[in-house]
Amino acid sequence: GDSVTQMEGPVTLSEEAFLTINCTYTATGYPSLFWYVQYPGEGLQLLLKATKADDKGSNKGFEATYRKETTSFHLEKGSVQVSDSAVYFCALLQNQGGKLIFGQGTELSVKP
Amino acid sequence: ETGVTQTPRHLVMGMTNKKSLKCEQHLGHNAMYWYKQSAKKPLELMFVYNFKEQTENNSVPSRFSPECPNSSHLFLHLHTLQPEDSALYLCASSQDYGWGNIQYFGAGTRLSVL
Numbered sequence: 001g002d003s004v005t006q007m008e009g010p011v012t013l014s015e016e017a018f019l020t021i022n023c024t025y026t027a028t029g030y031p032s033l034f035w036y037v038q039y040p041g042e043g044l045q046l047l048l049k050a051t052k053a054d055d056k057g058s059n060k061g062f063e064a065t066y067r068k069e070t071t072s073f074h075l076e077k078g079s080v081q082v083s084d085s086a087v088y089f090c091a092l093l094q095n096q097g098g099k100l101i102f103g104q105g106t107e108l109s110v111k112p
Numbered sequence: 113e114t115g116v117t118q119t120p121r122h123l124v125m126g127m128t129n130k131k132s133l134k135c136e137q138h139l140g141h142n143a144m145y146w147y148k149q150s151a152k153k154p155l156e157l158m159f160v161y162n163f164k165e166q167t168e169n170n171s172v173p174s175r176f177s178p179e180c181p182n183s184s185h186l187f188l189h190l191h192t193l194q195p196e197d198s199a200l201y202l203c204a205s206s207q208d209y210g211w212g213n214i215q216y217f218g219a220g221t222r223l224s225v226l
Contacts, residue, residue: 031211032211034214036217041219042220043114043116043202043217043218043219043220044155044204045114045217046215046216049214051212089155093211093212093213093214093215094211095211096211097210098209098210098211098213099157099168100157100215101154102154102155104153104154105154
């Protein structure tokens, strides 16, 4: 079945460091891809999305490109801040059936 | 503020109690969802309602009973739970159910079963 695999955390970075969180997926057809973020004590917030191959989603300095050839949707940010500390979830939305399937989440901790 | 409100935010209950979780969305959406988030595990989809009709039940034990009286409200009734049911329960909604429909989440109810 369809699945999403994320790099394991926790990831610890210093402020202003470059961030990459890897995400790969397995799916039939052409899913939409998402990154959600969960700040401590809160629910999931949509961070960015991409609906077709080569689309780049971006928001708040984060970006990710839908790579069909490598079935990947890696999250990047050029300079992280302490306020970016959270758990990041990669997810795919099936184009048949409509289920949203999540990776296990990657915890990011940014130190001053 | 995502437009999806869950109450209560925290709940502690004994195994013999009966309680209910409430979700309300103010987005005019037609589909609503319950997810379970346990430590170290991916989010698990529990139930899906589309236009008040249940369309998905992912083999959830009968001690969890959903109710969707209208497209804006979703409940999860709990009875005789087990300690392993302790988790964060998230509600979400989307315009409709299916491809292209972005899901918006509430802040969740943190449930502890003693």
